[in-house]
Amino acid sequence: MTMPFKQPRATGYHQIRIGRLEMRLHIVRTVILVLATSGLIAGVFWAITLGSQDILPAGLIAVMSGDVTLSPTAQAILTELRLPRVVLAVLCGAMLGLSGASMQSLTRNGLADPGLLGVREGSILVILCLTLFGPSLPAISYPVLGTIGGLMVAAMTVAIARSTSNLRFVLIGIGLSWFLSALVAMILVSLDASDAQPLLLWVTGSLTSATWDIVPVAAGLLLVNFVLLLGCARSADVMSLGAQTATGLGVRLGRTSAIQLLAATMLSATCVSTIGGIGFIGLIAPHLTKLVIGNHSQASVLAASALVGGLLLLASDTIGRVAFLPLQLPAGIVLAVIGVPVLLILLWKRRDEL
Numbered sequence: 135m136t137m138p139f140k141q142p143r144a145t146g147y148h149q150i151r152i153g154r155l156e157m158r159l160h161i162v163r164t165v166i167l168v169l170a171t172s173g174l175i176a177g178v179f180w181a182i183t184l185g186s187q188d189i190l191p192a193g194l195i196a197v198m199s200g201d202v203t204l205s206p207t208a209q210a211i212l213t214e215l216r217l218p219r220v221v222l223a224v225l226c227g228a229m230l231g232l233s234g235a236s237m238q239s240l241t242r243n244g245l246a247d248p249g250l251l252g253v254r255e256g257s258i259l260v261i262l263c264l265t266l267f268g269p270s271l272p273a274i275s276y277p278v279l280g281t282i283g284g285l286m287v288a289a290m291t292v293a294i295a296r297s298t299s300n301l302r303f304v305l306i307g308i309g310l311s312w313f314l315s316a317l318v319a320m321i322l323v324s325l326d327a328s329d330a331q332p333l334l335l336w337v338t339g340s341l342t343s344a345t346w347d348i349v350p351v352a353a354g355l356l357l358v359n360f361v362l363l364l365g366c367a368r369s370a371d372v373m374s375l376g377a378q379t380a381t382g383l384g385v386r387l388g389r390t391s392a393i394q395l396l397a398a399t400m401l402s403a404t405c406v407s408t409i410g411g412i413g414f415i416g417l418i419a420p421h422l423t424k425l426v427i428g429n430h431s432q433a434s435v436l437a438a439s440a441l442v443g444g445l446l447l448l449a450s451d452t453i454g455r456v457a458f459l460p461l462q463l464p465a466g467i468v469l470a471v472i473g474v475p476v477l478l479i480l481l482w483k484r485r486d487e488l
Contacts, residue, residue, distance in 0.1 A: 163427050163434045170441040174224065177445055181220045181452040186459060187211055219344040223451045223465070224444040225352040226341075226409050227419075229401040231443020232356075234416025235423070235435050236363055236398040239370050240391060243304065247416040248288075248402035251307030254413070255314035256287030257406040258337055262321050265333065273347055277407040281355075284403025287314070288395065339412035339466020341451050348408050355404045359397040360440065366390045367433040374432075412447065412466050414473030419443040425483070446473075 183189045187208060237246040248254065260283030261276055291310055295303040318337065322330050336343070369390040373380045380387060405412065423438040447465060450472065454463035 163431070163438075166427055167434070167437055167441070170438060170445070174441055174445050174448070177448050177452075178220055178224065181223075181448055182212070182216055184452060184456045185211070185216055214346075218346045218349055219341045219451065219455075220448065221349055222344040222352060222409065223341055223448045225349070225356055226405040226412065227415055227444035227447030228440035229352070229356050229359075229405040229443070230412060230415035230447070231419035231423075231439035231441070232360060232363060232436055233398040233401040233405075234418075234443075235420040235432075235439040236394045236401075237416070238420050239374070239432055239435075240394040240398070241304065242374065244421065245417070246304065248284075248398050249413055249416060250304055250311060251291050251399075252287040252310035252314050253284040253399050253402045254406045254411050255311050255318060257281065257284040257403045258318055258411055259283065259314055259321075261407055262318060262333060262337075266321070266325075273345070274351065277348060277351055277404055280407025281400060281403040284406065285396075285399055288399040288403075292395065335464055336410040338464045339410040339469070340464035341409050342462070342464075344409070352404060352408055355400060359401050360436070362393055362397045363436050364433055366393050367431070367436060370394065370432040410464075410466060412469065414469055414477060415443045415446050418473055418477055419446060421477075 189208070189212065233248050234246075237248055237251075238244055240246070257280040261280045264271060264276055264279060287310060291303065291307045295306045297303055322334055322337070325333070366389075369380070369385045372383055372385045373387065373390060377387060402416065419439045419442040420435060422442050423435050427434055427438055429435060446469065450469040451465035454465050454468040457463075
């Protein structure tokens with residue numbers, strides 16, 4: 135007598151059914167994601183209240199509920215300066231976290247980051263050229279054209295390397311990155327000091343020019359690419375077992391790799407085109423995520439990396455904005471000071487897994 139085969143139930147998962155819809159949730163990972171989301175929301179409120187003119191949390195809640203009104207100056211600071219800056223910090227940090235997690239999954243290299251492929255420098259070069267030679271262009275054209283520039287550099291890297299899963303891909307990307315960095319430096323040193331200073335501030339990564347006009351573009355691209363990456367997350371999990379195994383299980387390697395590369399490049403290029411050359415988040419956020427929830431599910435790693443990336447950039451920008459008043463440090467500098475030792479510690483802890 136043949137016994138019917140019963141699929142073993144994965145430990146730690148809880149099955150939820152809503153009508154015909156059925157899904158499995160990992161309890162521990164879900165709790166961690168909820169806690170991370172709550173921490174990010176709390177961080178947003180914390181960042182909004184801090185600045186040259188502090189707003190008490192109780193006062194902020196009263197303003198949001200309509201019980202209290204602020205002075206015109208405080209209202210302008212809150213709605214036109216602080217709120218778009220905080221929102222953009224969260225969105226761009228999430229972009230970089232997603233981009234880093236996608237690139238590390240694609241290349242199966244824990245040190246992979248779109249910044250190593252010349253995407254950041256390509257976007258910066260396009261934005262500098264637009265600023266110098268096309269200052270009359272509308273503001274919305276800068277992130278769009280900057281993203282196109284980053285995509286062109288990524289396409290050039292793939293065309294020369296002819297693969298995304300070998301060391302040659304990363305080395306060619308590093309070479310292009312250095313070449314484009316040299317071009318950016320040549321442009322900056324050829325300018326007058328008064329003209330070069332604001333551009334140099336932006337190149338290091340700064341949110342001082344954040345406005346509401348950029349927020350919808352950043353939010354829309356983040357949502358679209360996040361959905362694309364989630365859609366191929368299960369295929370990415372299978373690809374981590376090896377190309378032959380993934381092919382035998384029916385995974386379309388070319389399409390999955392193309393989606394991961396395209397989404398990671400667009401996210402990184404859009405972020406750089408919006409706020410400048412922010413680094414380290416694409417490297418740090420996935421490692422912090424895997425340290426807490428493991429590396430068993432690409433979907434969980436993507437979601438948590440986005441949350442961690444948003445929190446890292448928000449904290450770095452807030453520290454640079456309020457810790458040295460009246461001086462404001464760019465978020466890129468603060469992130470580099472904090473990120474380098476954190477990255478070294480993480481790499482040491484995970485040295486056997488890289």
